[in-house]
Amino acid sequence: MKLSMIVNPFTPRNLQWAAQVGVDEIVLTFPGLDRHAFREARRMVEAEGMKLTHLERKVPHLKMVHRLPGWEQQMEDFKSLIRLMAENEMKVLCYNWMPDEDWQRTSSEVIERGGSRVTEFNLATVGRNVTDADGQPSTPTPAAELWDNLERFLHTILPVAEEAGIQLALHPDDPPLPSLLGQERIIHSHAALQRVINLAPSTSNRLCYCVGSLHPAGENVVSGVEELAPHIAFVHARNVRGKASHFVETWHDNGEIDMPAVIRALKNHRFEGTIRPDHAPSMAGETNDTPGYEMLGRLFAAGYLRGLMQAA
Numbered sequence: 001m002k003l004s005m006i007v008n009p010f011t012p013r014n015l016q017w018a019a020q021v022g023v024d025e026i027v028l029t030f031p032g033l034d035r036h037a038f039r040e041a042r043r044m045v046e047a048e049g050m051k052l053t054h055l056e057r058k059v060p061h062l063k064m065v066h067r068l069p070g071w072e073q074q075m076e077d078f079k080s081l082i083r084l085m086a087e088n089e090m091k092v093l094c095y096n097w098m099p100d101e102d103w104q105r106t107s108s109e110v111i112e113r114g115g116s117r118v119t120e121f122n123l124a125t126v127g128r129n130v131t132d133a134d135g136q137p138s139t140p141t142p143a144a145e146l147w148d149n150l151e152r153f154l155h156t157i158l159p160v161a162e163e164a165g166i167q168l169a170l171h172p173d174d175p176p177l178p179s180l181l182g183q184e185r186i187i188h189s190h191a192a193l194q195r196v197i198n199l200a201p202s203t204s205n206r207l208c209y210c211v212g213s214l215h216p217a218g219e220n221v222v223s224g225v226e227e228l229a230p231h232i233a234f235v236h237a238r239n240v241r242g243k244a245s246h247f248v249e250t251w252h253d254n255g256e257i258d259m260p261a262v263i264r265a266l267k268n269h270r271f272e273g274t275i276r277p278d279h280a281p282s283m284a285g286e287t288n289d290t291p292g293y294e295m296l297g298r299l300f301a302a303g304y305l306r307g308l309m310q311a312a
Helices: 012-019 033-046 061-066 070-086 143-164 191-198 211-217 220-231 259-266 297-312
Strands: 002-005 025-029 052-054 090-097 107-110 117-122 168-170 205-210 230-238 239-243 246-250 274-277
Touching: 002 033, 002 297, 012 033, 012 297, 025 033, 033 070, 052 246, 061 070, 070 090, 070 143, 070 297, 090 230, 117 211, 143 168, 143 191, 168 230, 191 220, 205 211, 205 220, 211 230, 211 239, 211 246, 220 230, 220 246, 220 259, 259 297, 274 297
Parallel strands: 002 025, 002 274, 025 052, 052 090, 090 168, 168 205, 205 230, 230 274
Antiparallel strands: 107 117, 117 246, 239 246
């Protein structure tokens, strides 16, 4: 089990901080289909003694999810991305099938321990989103079509991923609701994740197991690790309080998820992939311009997770 991290912004100082707290591998956010950008990112990461292994966030996919005009080109671009990753010896491409493109929150100003600030999702105030998600199309896509489009995507993309030696890791919906703003959602339970694996059995068809996304859905995340362990390529660790319709994020050590038990379950099932600190509070002095992704809280989380990994 290795420790990974997204550094934000992607600067030499932040990479050095990650190396100093024991991070092994760096997760790159989508830089476009620019061969030079990949090579430069790899150079910067390796200069600090780490490896560039994963890619996630802002990978264009919304046209494929809804089968909108241009979905075929988006599919070809996804193949090009996989090949660029392989050229740079990367391992895992984390993607999602959220019909609004990415995670959503209704506030980024909830006060947590010591005056730190965290994000909240409240269905009662939905309509105002504070993350950088692109949002859903004006015409909703039924759940059955979302499944059909995902199956088409997998059967088209997986042969390319297999040839390149890249694992696709599907992230669950966040928030994990069956419907949001009139749009059905499909990846919000352990059963849905297993269905994805069954759709296209492949060494490259894997999961990103995000405990902070699945716990609010009422799933037992320790049992989920035990059930899905053979298919998990990547783990996102964040902590929360509440249910899918209303929850807040917390520090990694004081939410409702038993994080030590999660790490023990991963260890017991011989998980050999990477785990990264996901969303963390914004601390004093930070702008909170990128809620959940400021650096200081995630550096704390990296140290906390490293300690749990050693203890396990």
